[in-house]
Amino acid sequence: MKAVRLTLICHGLTEAQKSGRLAHPEDAVLALAEPLEMAAAEVQVLRAPERRASETAAWLAAQASIEPALADCDLGSWQGLALKQLQLEQPEALAQWLQDPYSAPHGGESIAQLVERVDAWLAGFDGPGQWLAVTHPMVIRAVLVQLLGCPLASFQRIDVMPLSRLELSFTGQWRLRLN
Template identity: 50%
Template sequence: MKPTHLTLICHARTEAQRVGRFALDDEPLLEAPGPLGELSTAARYLSAPELRARQTVEGLAVTVDEGLRDCDLGSWKGMPLKQLDEQALQLWLIDPQAAPHGGESIAALCQRVALWMDSALAEGEWIAITHPFVIRAAMLHALGAPLASFQRIDVPPLARVHFSHYGQWRLRLV
């Protein structure tokens, strides 16, 4: 059995990130990110379906993968954090099972990402452009960390997280 290597790259910066609001599915980038640096020519490339992820990798041959889609934030899409009901936001921040926005809970997102990591990738090298929430969920899965850790991870634009899998997922620092 050969190992699987997965690099998750966060999409480039959006206006939503700049002003502190949840993104819309068709949220564009503030500006083109430029070259993503040294990327493997042997890797297979994937992208989340949202516009901001696809724009981050314009010019590369990528396959859009629904498993990398962002968390469905329901009625909170496009909403500034300051305009949300404070009680509902606090519930969402402390209870991974909560979905006061009517969309996907953090627990459901983490389960979806874990299933994707465990079943969607063949052996070899993969590079995927996705979202901060998806990267957080992948980190929790690889580490076997509790869902309560989700809100303690910051993933800035264009951040990279490396994983390897040979019998189990491992977080790989480079």
């Protein structure tokens, strides 16, 4: 069994994040103050299908394969809405979604479904070598909850900042790698 090293990187900062809006698939990343270091030639790069993941991956590698399982949580009718708007117009639904990981009042994917999707992807991941995967804060939170065996309620207690990295290794089981 060959070892796997998988680094999940959160996409770059978007205007939606700066202004307190929920993500939309067409959100673009803002310019960087300094360029990112390109991935080494032996590192295989994956990315989520959304624009912000594509743009971030382009800063890191000349080529990145789309991995649908790395897609952001489907927020249904809430995509692109400001949190303040939801607090005013749908406070009970927002509170329910934040407190109950099985709820999806927006008509999209629940947190529990996201965690299940990400867990299935990790369980089937069998590519030896070094990997870099550009994805979203919610996907990285799902990986942490699943990998550490945390209750789903802990999902809302994790902050993932733009361009942050989560390093994992696999030799029979997934392990968190702290540097």
